[in-house]
Every structure is written in structure tokens, then in C-alpha cells.
């Protein structure tokens with residue numbers, strides 16, 4: 440919320456800069472996020488079995504742009520104390536990290552004690568420092584042996600995931616009170632099973648693989664949610680949610696209607712959110728109808744978008760205690776019909792692109808659109824009955840060893856201000872974890888694009904965590920519970 444205009448007078452300069460102050464609620468929780476494969480290293484240590492990202496990064500001519508792997512990464516398996524120190528130095532009160540499925544269960548679904556011990560130690564240490572652990576169960580490192588059975592396209596995966604979730608609740612649920620089942624299914628389902636630019640690098644025609652993946656992800660999430668409620672909640676009293684990512688879709692011109700915007704949002708966010716958070720449940724109606732019709736037109740006897748049974752719709756409906764939201768960027772949208780295009784390559788028939796005026800990061804897909812976060816939060820409030828929201832990722836990329844990361848500082852200031860405005864307007868956002876605590880393995884971009892607020896030189900055997908300027912910003916925000924944005 441904007442409280443007042445603050446006059447900053449710079450003694451050495453003869454002019455003044457106006458800054459706007461945006462406040463946060465007193466119980467707001469600040470923290471940072473990471474993911475197992477991106478930081479841990481120790482890929483073949485203590486009984487960890489191979490994952491689909493070991494397969495993707497180890498193969499000849501891998502698609503990782505710099506030929507790198509997560510074999511060592513930030514070495515957090517050994518240096519987790521450095522991560523805890525980095526969190527402490529800022530005053531963060533929560534740490535979102537993920538557990539590697541291949542570390543905690545063996546190929547025969549037995550518990551791997553060494554893997555359990557590692558996370559147990561990490562959780563205990565965080566708690567000693569009064570940092571709440573927020574755990575993502577699945578941040579993309581699927582055991583390879585499960586991919587060999589079809590991975591997320593095989594319905595059997597739902598039971599495997601439920602067993603994995605059970606193992607986590609059982610061993611860590613006494614201390615972990617915030618569980619996120621999946622990170623960004625929109626990224627890994629289509630990336631992994633439709634387009635092939637993410638592990639396991641499978642391509643299928645017309646998103647068939649991606650839709651199957653999404654379907655099983657939703658069922659697996661529901662199974663894990665109900666398992667918690669039925670078997671663990673009474674004792675453990677925690678919360679379970681799912682992490683979804685989306686941008687906001689802005690009309691590209693005056694011919695683009697609210698209906699087009701909603702359609703774009705339903706095909707993106709709604710594909711995952713509607714079955715869980717909407718008033719009616721199930722896939723968004725626009726999506727259901729469009730894909731059923733197209734499937735018929737394509738001469739199929741089944742829809743490329745699988746159907747839930749009535750019982751499944753009911754069990755998924757409301758099956759989350761919060762929505763974990765990753766927000767990075769937004770787009771302008773325009774329907775194909777306006778462009779005179781043949782609607783062949785996307786079921787939504789909506790084209791999205793960037794405004795040339797939006798500031799660019801070191802990642803081609805990432806431009807700065809703080810207004811998008813504000814509009815997205817309000818869209819979620821209006822469409823999903825104002826759920827509890829945690830912003831679990833938000834961040835900016837630059838080149839390696841950019842310690843004076845002024846681009847990130849500016850991006851974070853503007854996005855925190857947008858979040859503050861949304862809270863003022865009634866959105867229930869209670870936690871923010873910046874992506875990312877440290878530089879790490881950025882998937883197919885390897886180590887070429889950096890998201891950390893702490894830099895790491897990946898040839899340094901000690902993997903020193905070096906604070907960037909954005910660390911100072913986060914210290915100030917945590918201390919004061921407000922952010923200042925320069926006004927021109």
C-alpha cells in the first residue's frame with residue numbers, strides 16, 4: 440500500500456528523487472527458493488538413483504546449451520550450511536527447497552536412509568535458525584526408472600507419487616508444515632511431453648503427451664492432498680498446495696476483448712487451477728469444449744484432453760490449502776482470427792508476444808512486467824474465490840558474476856510494489872520467496888543465465904556464496920516490511 444511520498448535528498452547531489460513506499464502486512468513472511476537438482480550436486484552419492492535430468496544432461500550432444508550438468512552444481516548436498524548462513528544473513532524466515540525423489544526412494548520403492556538423513560538434517564538446522572521449511576515434493580527430478588515406464592503419461596505414476604508423498608509426510612511431517620506437491624506442471628508437462636525442450640525430451644503431436652501428463656499430475660496432487668488430510672493432518676496440522684506458473688495476458692490492442700483475455704488465462708493457468716480452485720471444478724469449460732471439438736474434427740474417437748470421472752472431479756475440487764504461484768513475466772495477446780492465421784498450432788488459438796518496450800533480462804523469455812503480477816493476483820482473486828496465495832518464485836536473470844545486479848534490484852522493487860498493491864486491493868498473499876537464493880543450474884540454459892541473489896563461481900571448489908546488491912535490498916525489505924520504488 441502506498442503510504443506517503445518520501446523525499447530522498449542526496450547530499451552530494453543538487454536534486455532530489457521521489458520514492459514511493461509500499462508496505463506489507465506485519466505478519467508477512469519473506470524467504471528464498473531453490474530446487475534439488477539445480478543446487479545439490481552429489482548426483483551419484485549415498486544411494487541417489489538417476490533422474491531424467493541426469494539422463495538429459497549426460498547424453499552426448501545434450502540440449503544443455505553450455506554442455507553442463509547438475510552433477511556438482513552449488514554442492515548444497517555438502518554446503519547446505521552456507522545456504523542457511525545466506526538465509527540468516529538476510530533475516531529470511533522461510534526457505535522453499537525441494538526434495539529429490541531419487542534420493543529418498545530406491546528403484547524397488549524402499550526408503551533410502553541416507554537420503555532421508557540428509558533432508559532431516561537440513562530441516563533440523565533450518566528450524567534451529569527459526570527458518571520455516573517449505574518443501575516442494577517434485578521439482579522435475581523424476582527417477583529415470585519411472586520414466587522408463589512412461590513417466591507422467593502412465594496412469595500408474597499416480598500411485599507411485601502417492602507412496603512417495605506418504606514417505607515424506609511420515610519422515611518430515613512432524614517438522615514441515617507447508618507442502619507443495621508439484622512445481623510448475625505447465626512447464627514440465629508440455630516441455631517434457633509435448634514439445635521436448637525439457638527432460639524427458641519427448642515430443643508428441645498436438646500436445647497429447649502434455650495433456651496426459653497434466654491429467655496425471657492433477658490426480659497425483661489430489662491423492663497426495665487427501666492422503667495428508669486422512670492420515671496425517673490430525674497430528675501434523677500442516678498445509679498442502681500446488682505450485683502453478685503463469686503470466687498475465689494483456690490485450691494487444693482495442694480489438695482484443697475481456698473474453699479473449701479470460702480464454703488465454705483459462706488455457707494457461709486454468710488448465711491446472713480450475714479443477715482445484717474454481718467454483719465448479721473440472722477443466723475450464725472453454726478448454727473442454729474446444730479440445731473435444733478439435734479432437735472430433737481430427738477424426739479421433741477420444742479427446743486429446745482426458746476426462747475426469749465425476750468422483751475425480753469432486754475429489755480434486757477444493758483439494759488445496761493454498762495456491763503457490765510462480766510469477767516471472769507476462770505477454771500481450773491477440774486471437775489467431777485477428778491475424779488471419781490458420782489455428783493449427785495451439786488449442787487456445789491465441790498468439791502471445793512481448794511488447795518491445797518491456798525491459799529484457801538475460802533469458803529470452805523473461806521481460807519485466809510488474810503490472811502483470813498485480814493483474815494476475817486480482818484475476819486469481821476474482822476467478823478462484825480469493826484463495827490464500829504464496830508467491831513461491833519471482834526473479835530476474837543476468838550474466839554470470841554480476842554482483843552489481845541493478846537490473847534485479849529494480850525488477851524486485853517493482854514486483855514487490857505490485858504485490859503490495861494487490862494485497863491492499865484484497866488479495867490474500869502471505870508469503871514471498873524470491874527465486875533464487877543462489878545461482879544454480881538453470882536447466883537447458885546450464886550456467887549461462889543466473890537467477891541468484893547470491894552469486895556462485897562454479898569453478899570455485901568452495902562454492903562461496905557471494906552477496907549481490909539484491910541481498911541488501913532484501914535485507915532492507917525484511918527489516919522494514921516496506922519497499923521503496925523510485926518515481927520519475
Ligand code: GBH
Nearest residue numbers: 474622623626684765803804832874881890
Ligand atoms: C522456473 O521456471 C522454475 O521453477 C525454476 O526451476 C527456474 O530455475 C526458474 O523458473 C527460472 O527459469 O519456451 O524457451 O521461451 C520458469 C518458467 C517457463 C521459464 C517456460 C522458461 C519457457 C522457455 N519457465 N519458459 S522458452
